[in-house]
Amino acid sequence: MQKKFIAIAMSTLLMAGALAGCGGTKQATNEIKIGGDFELTGGVANYGKQAVNGIQLAIKQANASGGVLGKQITLVLADNKSEAAEATNAITKLITQDKVVAVLGPATSSNTLAAVQVSQDNKVPIITPTGTNEKITVDNGKTRPYAFRSCFIDPLQGTIMANFASNTLKAKTAAIFIDSSSDYSKGLSQSFENVFTQNGGQVIGKEAFLQKDQDFKSTLTKIKAMNPDVVFLPAYYEEVGKILKQAREMGMNMPFLGTDGWDDSKVVEIAGAAPLNNTYFSSHYSSQDTDPNVVKFIEAYKKEYNQEPSVFSALGYDAGLLLIDAIKRANSTEPEKIRQALEQTQNLQLTTGIMSVDTNHNPIKSAVVIEMKDGKQMFKEKITPKL
Structure with a gap:
């Protein structure tokens, strides 16, 4: 009888503990945890840090306005160290241990491709602010249900720069590096070549390098001998800066064309101002844009960080706004409902333009071409894609 009484008492205590645990969970959920899988150290850390700055600003503003669904948003960061394997580890931790409702990041395409399958397997939305490779949202012709982005995709950038080379610069030949x-x-190279040749141009040579290479003169010598009208260089700022510095020292004065990987102030520090003259790249917005949404963002960013925002900051900010808007419209923190709301995004005003999400979970919005003059970015052209 005594044993039975003890068993009943223990059972009652366990139930009480379980109920207390449930109550504690409810109290603890007065926040919405969002994950950030970003390059905080390593070769492209500047991209990740700038994107995180933008995201944190968007979250700070939302929290100051009363939060979302009556709750405060918390950004849980994980450093992927600018490596694909670490990007997989980071998102796994964020989803399985930190229990985030969605993940923002990574910044680069390669790292996002490494992380995206984990989000699909766990049915948690992932939004990359700056990963532009097509395969991030579409796998073997099928849209990945939980993968989204706030930047345009590589084919659009390749198309923009190929058309710019053909129509604005009147280039007939190009080398690709x-x-x-x-x-x-690699994705940008293919889209540029396809459109440039369709325009009647000829790609007369292709050369390659590896990330973290330091000396490019041997390969640049081969490109110089081709004497192309333009050189298309789709790469990230560190290598771009070194390549342009060495190319100009070798007397290669033809236009170099690039994409949003160039869009970082460090490229000027690495290359120097003069070597960047006669270069052009595509990007997502221009700080010289007089759009009130751009002006408002730049003012807020400067006030918060005492520095000019980069395009990665702007896209990080937009990714934060996109996710916050989706959670509001979903009226829920359930990942599946957030996914559905992201998919239904239409005509959302962001810093980089009005955005709608297409059937492949890619944004439909405008792009710009920027010219470098004496180390400063100058707005050149704005392109709005046909819907």
Whole structure:
């Protein structure tokens, strides 16, 4: 009888503990945890840090306005160290241990491709602010249900720069110099070549390098001998700066064309101002844009960080706004409902333009071409894609 009484008492205590645990969980959920899988150290850490700055600003503003669904948003960061394997580890931790409702990041295409399958397997939305490779949202012709982005995709950038080379610069020949270790670079190279040749141009040579290479003179000598009208260099700022510095020292004065991987102030520090003259790249917005949404963002960013925002900051900010808007419209923190709301995004005003999400979970919005003059970015052209 005594044993039975003890058993009943223990059972009652366990139930009480379980109920207390449930109550504690409810109290603890007065926040919405969002994950950030970003390059905080390593070769492209500047991209990750800038994107995180933008995201944190968007979250701070939302929290100051009363939060979302009556709750405060918390950004839980994990450093992927600018490596694909670490990007997989980071998102796994964020989802399985930190229990985030969605993940923002990574910044680069290769790292996002490494992380995206984990989000699909766990049915948690992932939004990359700056990963532009097509395969991030579409796998073997099928849209990945939980993968989204706030930047346009590589084919659009390749198309923009190929058309710019043909129509604005009147180029007839081009050489392509790619980072063979980067999915981003390879994807852009293909889209540029396709459109440039369709326009009647000729790609007269292709050369490659590896990320973290230091000396490019041997390969640049081969490109110089081709004497192309333009050189297409789809790569990230560190290598771009070194390549342009060495190319100009070798007397290669033809236009170099690039994409949003160039869009970082460090490229000027690395290359110097003069070597960047006669170069052009595509990007997502221009700080010279007089759009009130751009002006408002730049003012807020400067006040918060005492520095000019980069395009990665702007896209990080937009990714934060996109996710916050989706959670509001979903009226829920359930990942599946957030996914559905992201998919239904239409005509959302962001810093980089009005955005709608297409059937492949890619944004439909405008792009710009920027010219470098004496180390400063100058707005050149704005392109709005046909819907």
